[in-house]
Amino acid sequence: MAVSLSHYAVDLEDNIAFPDIAHVPILPPHEKKNWYILTEIVSDETVFRPTFRVEDKLAGHYWVVAFYTENPAADAKECKVGHMICIKDGIPKQFLDGRYGYKIKDPWDVVILPCGLANLRELNVELRKRSDDGLFFSCVVCNSQKESLGCARCKTRYRSGECMKADWHSRHLQICKVLRTLHEWNRTPWG
Numbered sequence: 001m002a003v004s005l006s007h008y009a010v011d012l013e014d015n016i017a018f019p020d021i022a023h024v025p026i027l028p029p030h031e032k033k034n035w036y037i038l039t040e041i042v043s044d045e046t047v048f049r050p051t052f053r054v055e056d057k058l059a060g061h062y063w064v065v066a067f068y069t070e071n072p073a074a075d076a077k078e079c080k081v082g083h084m085i086c087i088k089d090g091i092p093k094q095f096l097d098g099r100y101g102y103k104i105k106d107p108w109d110v111v112i113l114p115c116g117l118a119n120l121r122e123l124n125v126e127l128r129k130r131s132d133d134g135l136f137f138s139c140v141v142c143n144s145q146k147e148s149l150g151c152a153r154c155k156t157r158y159r160s161g162e163c164m165k166a167d168w169h170s171r172h173l174q175i176c177k178v179l180r181t182l183h184e185w186n187r188t189p190w191g
């Protein structure tokens with residue numbers, strides 16, 4: 001299914017795109033189809049390799065996420081309590097100690113976001129509202145349709161350098177990676 005790029009329609013409550021514990025597929029994904037398990041880091045349980053206790057989208061359901069990549073310390077360095085680990089096409093496995101969770105073998109299988117789930121939901125609602133209001137291509141500061149600048153990483157749009165500067169340090173630096181991820185998800189075929 002082709003996703004229109006003039007519209008923002010990510011639905012974080014969609015259990016096919018973002019399954020919770022009760023909806024995680026048991027089989028690997030078909031080619032060209034994806035899902036992400038959204039989890040928030042509850043505690044750092046690193047002893048030898050980076051290991052985190054995370055909470056599922058369904059509150060009260062916990063997993064373990066352990067990094068088995070080639071450079072685990074580097075790949076997990078952005079993992080902080082209160083932040084998110086989003087696991088691409090994740091299928092939970094049982095660890096030797098009996099706990100359930102994910103072994104991350106490829107750093108491209110995770111997106112680590114510097115925000116919690118509540119914050120992610122808020123930003124998503126904001127993007128959807130702007131899109132529904134016809135402001136998808138407008139300056140995020142003054143809503144001018146004559147946008148001429150964009151953030152190179154997340155494509156957030158600005159009318160002028162002045163608008164960009166006003167947004168940059170007050171807000172944008174903290175949420176740029178989150179916005180970039182949400183826009184990527186807006187272009188992702190789910191299944």
Ligand SMILES: [Zn+2]
Nearest residue numbers: 139142159163
């Ligand atoms: Zn503006």
Ligand SMILES: [Zn+2]
Nearest residue numbers: 151153154176
């Ligand atoms: Zn940006």
